[in-house]
Amino acid sequence: MKICCIGAGYVGGPTMAVIALKCPSVEVAVVDISVKRIAAWNSNRLPIYEPGLYDIVAQCRGRNLSFSTDVEKHVSEADIVFISVNTPTKTFGLGAGKAADLTYWESAARTIADVSTSDKIVVEKSTVPVRTGESLKKILTHNSKGINYQILSNPEFLAEGTTVQDLLRPDRVLIGGLETPEGQKAAQVLKDVYAHWVPEDRIITINLWSAELSKLVANAYLAQRISSINSISALCEATGADVSEVARAVGKDSRVGPMYLNASFGFGGSAFIKDILSLVYICECNGLTDVAEYWNQVLKINDFQKNRFVKRVISSMFNTVVGKKIAVLGFAFKKDTGDTRDTPVIDVCKGLLDDKATLSIYDPQVSEEQIKYDLTMQKLDWDRSSSNQLLILSPTEMKQVHTARNAYEAAEGAHCVCILNDWDEFRELDYRKIYEAMCKPAFIFDGRNVVDPEKLRAIGFIVYSIGKPLDAWVKSIAVAV
Numbered sequence: 137m138k139i140c141c142i143g144a145g146y147v148g149g150p151t152m153a154v155i156a157l158k159c160p161s162v163e164v165a166v167v168d169i170s171v172k173r174i175a176a177w178n179s180n181r182l183p184i185y186e187p188g189l190y191d192i193v194a195q196c197r198g199r200n201l202s203f204s205t206d207v208e209k210h211v212s213e214a215d216i217v218f219i220s221v222n223t224p225t226k227t228f229g230l231g232a233g234k235a236a237d238l239t240y241w242e243s244a245a246r247t248i249a250d251v252s253t254s255d256k257i258v259v260e261k262s263t264v265p266v267r268t269g270e271s272l273k274k275i276l277t278h279n280s281k282g283i284n285y286q287i288l289s290n291p292e293f294l295a296e297g298t299t300v301q302d303l304l305r306p307d308r309v310l311i312g313g314l315e316t317p318e319g320q321k322a323a324q325v326l327k328d329v330y331a332h333w334v335p336e337d338r339i340i341t342i343n344l345w346s347a348e349l350s351k352l353v354a355n356a357y358l359a360q361r362i363s364s365i366n367s368i369s370a371l372c373e374a375t376g377a378d379v380s381e382v383a384r385a386v387g388k389d390s391r392v393g394p395m396y397l398n399a400s401f402g403f404g405g406s407a408f409i410k411d412i413l414s415l416v417y418i419c420e421c422n423g424l425t426d427v428a429e430y431w432n433q434v435l436k437i438n439d440f441q442k443n444r445f446v447k448r449v450i451s452s453m454f455n456t457v458v459g460k461k462i463a464v465l466g467f468a469f470k471k472d473t474g475d476t477r478d479t480p481v482i483d484v485c486k487g488l489l490d491d492k493a494t495l496s497i498y499d500p501q502v503s504e505e506q507i508k509y510d511l512t513m514q515k516l517d518w519d520r521s522s523s524n525q526l527l528i529l530s531p532t533e534m535k536q537v538h539t540a541r542n543a544y545e546a547a548e549g550a551h552c553v554c555i556l557n558d559w560d561e562f563r564e565l566d567y568r569k570i571y572e573a574m575c576k577p578a579f580i581f582d583g584r585n586v587v588d589p590e591k592l593r594a595i596g597f598i599v600y601s602i603g604k605p606l607d608a609w610v611k612s613i614a615v616a617v
Contacts, residue, residue, distance in 0.1 A: 137162045139329075140214035142244045144168035144177055144203060146184055146299070146406065146475065147261060147292045148220035153192045154303040156201035158333040165202045165210040177203035185474040185501050188300040208251045215254075216326065218290070219244045219272075220261035225410050234417035236265055236410070245272050249279035257322045260289045263411060265418055266349040269312075286322035288313050289344050291351035296405060297472030309339045312347020319344075352415045356431055359408040361396040363437035369399040369603030370444060379603025380585060399603040401445040401556065401583035402438050402480035404469035409435065409478050442480050446487035448600055449581050452610050453552060457493035461575075463546040466557020466584075467499035467507055474501035476510050481556045484583070485511060485537075494536045498546040500559060504539040511537060544570060552579035555586050562586050571595050577609075 139155065141148045144166045156164040168174050176183035178197070182190055193201070204210060211217055221240040226232045241262055248258060258276065260269060269287045276285040289312035294302045309330045313323035323341050330339055342350075365383055372379040379399045387394030403409075412431055419428035450457055469479035476482075485495055489511075497507055512534065540546035543562065547553050547570045555562055563586055571578050580592055582601040589599040589607070598609045 137216070137329075138165070138210075138214045139163070139216045139218070140165045140167060140210040141218040141220050141261070142167055142207065142211065142247070143218075143220035143222070143240075143262070144170070144173050144183075145220065145222065146296070147294060148218065149177060149182075149184065149193075149203075150186060150189055150294070150299050150303060151220070151261065151292065152218070153189065153196060153201060154300070155329065156196040156199075157192050159329060160200055162329070163200050163202075164196075165204060165214070167204050167207045167210050169205060169207065171205055174203050174205050185472075186297070186299045187472055192300065207247060211248055212251045212253055214256065216257045216259060216329075217248055218259045218261045219248075223262045223264055223410075225413050231417055234413045234420075236263075236414045236417075238264070238268070238271075241268070242275065245275045246279070248285075249276050252281075252283050252285075255284040257286045257288060257325060259326065260287070260348070261292060263291065263351050263355075263407065263414075264289075264348055265414055266345050266352070268348060269344045284318075286313070286318055287344065288319075288322055288326055289347035290326060291347060293351070293354060296468075296475045297470055304333070306334060306338060309334050310347050310350060311339065311341045312344040312350075313341065314344055352411045352418075355407050355411040356415050356434070358396050359403055359412055359438070360431075360434050362400070362403045362408075363434045363441075365397050365399050366402070366441045366602075367437050369441075372603040373606055376605050378605060382603075399585065400441075400480075401484065401602060402442040404478045404480040404482075406475065406477040409438075438480075439483075442483045443487070445581070445583055445602070446484055448610070449488065449552065449554065449579075450491055451613050452581075452598070452600060453579060457488060457491050457551070459492065459494065460551040461494045461496055461549055462488055463540075463543070463550040463553040464495055464497040465499075465543055465546065465553060465555045465562055466559060467497055467502045467510075468557060471557060471559045474499075474506075476502055476506055479510070482510055484554070484556060489536055492536070494538070496538045496540050496546040496550065498540040498543050499557065500561065507539055508534065508537060544573070548573045549575060551575045552581060555580065555582045555584055558584040558586055567592055567597070568595050571597060 139162055141152045148166055152164045152166045173183050182193060219241060221244050223236045223238060223241055226235045226237040241264065269289055273287050291310055311323050311326050313319040327339050327341065368382060369379040372382060383397040386392055387397050412435055416428045416432050464485060467479060467481050468474055468476050488495060543565055577598055578596065579598045585601050589601045589604055592599045599607050600610050
């Protein structure tokens with residue numbers, strides 16, 4: 137059997153590497169039109185960072201796993217073709233700001249139709265709107281040249297930072313197919329691939345449309361939980377309650393569970409925002425305006441939380457950060473990844489830069505080039521108040537952005553430290569050393585509840601932690617949140 141994956145990104149590369157590892161008799165090829173990305177996959181420095189991924193790639197590469205820019209060759213030879221390309225939110229035209237942009241997806245579909253010379257199973261791995269499989273079938277059928285295609289949906293449920301473990305020991309593998317004899321046979325072929333290492337009771341086969349929708353709904357539910365606990369964090373601060381204690385108490389309820397109840401300054405990542413926007417658009421297109429607004433509120437709370445954090449920083453520091461050095465610890469949207477797509481740190485940084493702060497940013501897996509690219513990149517600006525416009529930074533503003541080699545360098549001479557990522561190393565820093573190197577009064581704003589606020593207060597810091605009882609200094613300052 138030969139498997140080809142179109143798209144060598146965060147999903148395609150790791151997924152195919154694990155399939156190659158667990159199915160040594162299967163030839164697996166990952167193809168992409170990006171010469172730079174494929175070169176990185178073939179090097180000792182992969183284009184993405186995930187714990188354990190390099191070891192798997194190194195073990196399989198050159199044996200039954202290859203990375204290539206020869207898209208036509210490998211697609212033509214494959215028995216199963218995965219489509220794992222980017223489906224970002226549209227920034228123009230019909231559905232701009234909400235609908236999924238299927239440009240890359242359609243290009244991949246047409247490539248399959250153009251170069252195929254034998255029957256194939258085509259698998260949707262990209263996150264797509266429900267009933268996209270119908271469009272895929274039309275493209276392939278109208279250009280089939282007598283070739284038979286079976287369409288499957290096999291959505292990914294991976295989390296950055298734990299991708300390898302998610303693939304090796306998944307909660308479930310979802311395979312959606314048409315409810316025809318041919319569709320069921322194709323689903324069984326893919327099921328047999330995963331059965332090499334996934335227990336049979338975790339491989340779920342459902343209809344194609346349910347599989348497509350399940351991915352969007354899963355991400356929407358997870359984001360909803362984060363926005364819910366983040367909204368409660370604001371109430372905790374107002375009343376003196378501790379959001380961590382509330383979350384622990386609520387999470388002990390078996391009907392609720394403890395997952396995704398860690399309050400923060402906002403969620404990000406490549407999936408949640410994009411997928412909720414897509415779900416909102418699908419609901420609107422089906423006349424379900426109330427349902428659309430319900431899910432849209434999850435995003436509004438996320439924006440509220442980011443804005444609230446920025447206001448806390450500025451108001452606590454005498455209502456101005458003009459010319460003040462702020463150390464930003466963490467730029468990726470979570471620990472154990474270098475992924476900065478839709479990281480909420482960007483919004484916080486831009487909010488501080490808008491008030492003329494100088495930023496010194498440190499993240500162990502994000503390069504200076506990536507940080508400055510993200511901060512100058514035009515970001516989708518939808519349904520936001522005029523006070524929170526996300527605009528391209530000017531050359532003057534870019535002079536306010538610096539990167540540091542470590543946390544201590546970032547904090548040296550700083551007026552405050554903003555902890556915006558939960559890297560383990562941030563829990564273990566010598567905060568007394570950091571305090572001594574900072575301007576006084578020295579502030580710490582913990583957006584991830586990484587540190588013990590009482591221990592830091594004993595050192596001398598003025599501390600703000602999301603959803604925790606407020607420091608007397610912070611509590612005394614009125615701020616509209």
